[in-house]
Amino acid sequence: MVCFRSKLAVFFGTLALVGCAGDVDESQGATTDRTNAAQAAEENTDSVGARAGDIDLNPEGEPIDYLTYGSGAFPVRFDKDTQGTVTAAVLDGRLGYASVSRSPTGPEQPITITVELPAETKFAKFGVPPQSKFGCCRGTHISTVTVEGSNSSPDEGYVKLTSFQVEPNVYEENQLFPASQKPSVRWLRITLEGRQVPDPEDYRGTTFIDLFGYGTQAPVKVGANHFTGRWLTGGGASGENGNRIELIQDGALVTGCGTGGGAKFIISGGVENGLLKYVVSSDTVPVVAVINSENQISGAMIGRSYGRLIGEPGGAPTSCTPGAEPPPNPVGTALDQCRAAIVYGINFDVDSDTIRRDAEPALNQIRVALASRPTMNIVIEGHTDSDATDQYNLDLSQRRAESVVAWLSDNGVSAEAITALGKGEAEPIADNGTLAGKASNRRVEVEPSC
Incomplete structure (x- = not known):
């Protein structure tokens, strides 16, 4: 890992x-x-610094985000023609706003992305970064995030891990939400819906920043x-x-x-x-x-x-x-x-x-x-x-x-x-x-x- x-x-x-x-x-x-x-x-080099309950920490004492490219998490199911930007926003680990839909009231259809993890992972919390006080995108962020997990395949065997509403006026801290259950999973199905402040007259469309996933992960092994x-x-x-x-x-x-x-x-x-x-x-x-x-x-x-x-x-x-x-x-x-x-x-x-x-x-x-x-x-x-x-x-x-x-x-x-x-x-x-x-x-x- x-x-x-x-x-x-x-x-x-x-x-x-x-x-x-x-x-x-x-x-x-x-x-x-x-x-x-x-x-x-x-062999896998042990790169986890410590563990706080059911969350792995890095040596600096920060939770490790297992939903990033750098952690080996990559998409396996998504619409390559229309969902490339939002898929990158979920996994790139960067905090800039990304446009995910031109609709000012949220995506016309729920956006669903399936992510494969490099090893079995038990997620304890999911979350999003603070919403920006300034700039073009206040109130435009996706409003509802649902995360399901499977240890069977990318296409079946899913159970709901969490579903939460992203509050529009949280400017200083991450918004974190506990997983309702913590099975070991290899695949996540992430669904994004709605817009924080729907406004048919708003030209800015709908945006997304990033999604965190904290928990514990088994050692990654490759042949x-x-x-x-x-x-x-x-x-x-x-x-x-x-x-x-x-x-x-x-x-x-x-x-x-x-x-x-x-x-x-x-x-x-x-x-x-x-x-x-x-x-x-x-x-x-x-x-x-x-x-x-x-x-x-x-x-x-x-x-x-x-x-x-x-x-x-x-x-x-x-x-x-x-x-x-x-x-x-x-x-x-x-x-x-x-x-x-x-x-x-x-x-x-x-x-x-x-x-x-x-x-x-x-x-x-x-x-x-x-x-x-x-x-x-x-x-x-x-x-x-x-x-x-x-x-x-x-x-x-x-x-x-x-x-x-x-x-x-x-x-x-x-x-x-x-x-x-x-x-x-x-x-x-x-x-x-x-x-x-x-x-x-x-x-x-x-x-x-x-």
């Missing part, structure tokens, strides 16, 4: 490298202990090859011209290839507590994603917007499909282009600079790239999210950067050209106000003299 602990548990989930060198053959690399890597990939496969991601074609991605998981490392809009791209990512984080080619905007129970891939882009990637299994082979040619090394590709290569999948023990076993494939990918470029001078920068104090983050990022340098040195890369530098939380690449943004900020950037 992905929680607010983030950097305390595995902030170093991202590694970015920048460099430049000539073309080299990187198809040969050191082998890793596949058994250990696979076993470690199934060693959970993120290996091919998925169609749109474009209207299933052949060579179809938009698709192919992923290959090795320990906590996930690499891949894809096509979109007629262009080819390389994927570099990793698994942290069951959540996939990746970037595409030279783009620094990260994506968080899961594979749901129907083998669909669901993802959300962090930083620019929260557009979702919904992919069905299938699609033609890509340049990453196992065959005569080895798949591209994203780190080496970036180094040859003298740009940053973000590499996820380097995880650490809780509050420690001890590298976990499932990080070896990601580290080995870097080792192969750097060993081919022995004259490149590089500074490995550790970056955290905003949890804990500035000084704590700075110290931990420094120690973890040093651990990466030590691992590379122990595995044949000359340490003379590599310097470790902890940056802490000073340079985020995504919004630290959301779990998904925090996950994206846990990274390392390796800067060369290029």
